[in-house]
Amino acid sequence: MDIVDYYNWRYATKKFNPKKRIASSDLELIKEAVRLAPSSYGLQLFKVLIIEDTSLKEKLLKASFNQHQVVDCSHLFVFCNYTKVFENDIDLYINTKSKVNKHPLNELQGYGSFLKNNLLKKETTETSIWTTNQVYIALAHLMTACATLQIDSCPIEGFDTDKYNTILNLKERHMNTAVIAAVGYRSNEDLTQNQKKVRKASNVLFETI
Amino acid sequence: MDIVDYYNWRYATKKFNPKKRIASSDLELIKEAVRLAPSSYGLQLFKVLIIEDTSLKEKLLKASFNQHQVVDCSHLFVFCNYTKVFENDIDLYINTKSKVNKHPLNELQGYGSFLKNNLLKKETTETSIWTTNQVYIALAHLMTACATLQIDSCPIEGFDTDKYNTILNLKERHMNTAVIAAVGYRSNEDLTQNQKKVRKASNVLFETI
Numbered sequence: 453m454d455i456v457d458y459y460n461w462r463y464a465t466k467k468f469n470p471k472k473r474i475a476s477s478d479l480e481l482i483k484e485a486v487r488l489a490p491s492s493y494g495l496q497l498f499k500v501l502i503i504e505d506t507s508l509k510e511k512l513l514k515a516s517f518n519q520h521q522v523v524d525c526s527h528l529f530v531f532c533n534y535t536k537v538f539e540n541d542i543d544l545y546i547n548t549k550s551k552v553n554k555h556p557l558n559e560l561q562g563y564g565s566f567l568k569n570n571l572l573k574k575e576t577t578e579t580s581i582w583t584t585n586q587v588y589i590a591l592a593h594l595m596t597a598c599a600t601l602q603i604d605s606c607p608i609e610g611f612d613t614d615k616y617n618t619i620l621n622l623k624e625r626h627m628n629t630a631v632i633a634a635v636g637y638r639s640n641e642d643l644t645q646n647q648k649k650v651r652k653a654s655n656v657l658f659e660t661i
Numbered sequence: 662m663d664i665v666d667y668y669n670w671r672y673a674t675k676k677f678n679p680k681k682r683i684a685s686s687d688l689e690l691i692k693e694a695v696r697l698a699p700s701s702y703g704l705q706l707f708k709v710l711i712i713e714d715t716s717l718k719e720k721l722l723k724a725s726f727n728q729h730q731v732v733d734c735s736h737l738f739v740f741c742n743y744t745k746v747f748e749n750d751i752d753l754y755i756n757t758k759s760k761v762n763k764h765p766l767n768e769l770q771g772y773g774s775f776l777k778n779n780l781l782k783k784e785t786t787e788t789s790i791w792t793t794n795q796v797y798i799a800l801a802h803l804m805t806a807c808a809t810l811q812i813d814s815c816p817i818e819g820f821d822t823d824k825y826n827t828i829l830n831l832k833e834r835h836m837n838t839a840v841i842a843a844v845g846y847r848s849n850e851d852l853t854q855n856q857k858k859v860r861k862a863s864n865v866l867f868e869t870i
Contacts, residue, residue: 454690454809455690455694455805455806455809456690456693456694456697456806459693459694459697459698459802460697462699464699481663481664481665483863483867484665484668484863485664485665485668486866486867487860487861487863487866487867488665488668488669488858488860489668489801490671490673490804490816492818494859494860496860496861496866498866499866499867499868500866500867500868501867501868501869501870502867502868502869502870503870504869504870505870508870544861545859548859548860548861549859552857552858552859553856553857553859581790584790584794585793585794585797585840586797588794588795588797588798588801589797589798589800589801591798592698592797592798592801592802592805593668593801593805595699595798596664596801596802596805597664597665600663600664607699609701631794647762648761648762649697649761650703650754650757650758650761650762651696651697651703651705651757652696652705652753652757654692654693654696657695657696657705657707657708657709658692658695658696658708658709658710658711659708659709659710659711660710660711660713661710661711661712661713661714661717
């Protein structure tokens with residue numbers, strides 16, 4: 453199977469089998485695919501909460517317009533974008549870059565200062581819009597990795613952001629719930645699995661110049 | 662190679678080999694992966710311009726802070742998000758859904774009305790932020806498909822959006838340049854290909870609850 457076959461296989465699962473759990477080795481592969489997602493300047497200004505706890509899932513269900521994928525899935529991934537960039541975020545990146553590539557730290561400080569000058573002054577809304585974009589790349593890596601493992605997933609934007617942020621204590625950590633994804637295995641009863649994919653024709657979506 | 666290997670293989674290419682072009686069969690696979698990218702309600706509220714024309718690439722170079730990937734790549738993908746949702750966009754989706762799944766159109770009209778009630782009244786900024794998020798999933802599909810074909814890519818946010826929109830006549834079409842991606846083959850001289858990937862440790866990026 454090539455990547456197009458995997459993308460044809462996957463669909464937004466509406467009903468999960470609540471008894472079927474993801475194997476931990478598969479979970480590690482999915483996490484690694486998310487971890488490798490590219491981001492602006494490589495800064496990875498987001499965190500991913502992986503919810504397994506049933507009572508927490510139940511709380512989140514109420515903040516998700518009762519969409520049952522949130523509780524029936526094996527693991528609920530909550531992608532949290534940063535709403536503010538701190539000096540520490542850039543120092544962490546520069547320090548890691550120095551270590552990983554055995555590059556003297558002092559030679560990277562100029563680039564660090566450039567990033568700080570550009571990013572620390574950004575206000576919350578602008579920062580949040582920008583970091584949310586990166587999160588959607590990470591979300592796509594999650595869905596792609598799942599598909600290659602024949603694991604089902606459903607990205608969900610329909611939730612109450614404020615309630616999620618409160619339940620998960622994100623605001624005080626300068627984070628925001630950008631998007632969530634339910635991951636697990638489809639129920640046999642999920643009729644949407646039989647529907648054909650609806651997409652624009654290639655000559656409508658693309659223009660070659 | 663599994664998906665994690667492909668994600669480890671890819672990197673943001675800084676210097677392309679301007680003589681090496683993508684085969685048209687590969688281009689079709691990349692386009693198909695982008696076309697299959699999931700989007701909110703399946704509406705695909707974006708268009709992808711594929712720039713091959715050298716003189717147009719030269720014009721865009723000036724609007725891209727002189728980042729030479731824009732001209733040296735084989736194909737430049739310009740992801741344009743919609744800034745407004747029109748009735749036609751929703752009708753196209755509903756009509757396609759009806760045809761593809763042989764579902765009577767009149768049974769889908771209720772859902773169409775629900776979408777129209779929710780989306781047509783959204784103002785430009787809100788619409789644009791939302792449709793841009795979807796575009797980043799499509800961008801990730803492009804980068805992923807490229808990696809599986811051992812084709813290089815470089816996502817670029819550093820460009821003058823207004824100039825791009827003007828050069829490509831997007832504003833009058835209610836579109837906006839969200840992000841671009843240079844696609845082609847790396848130059849041997851691109852030293853960044855030798856650098857190790859810099860990523861946060863898994864226990865920093867993820868929290869399991």
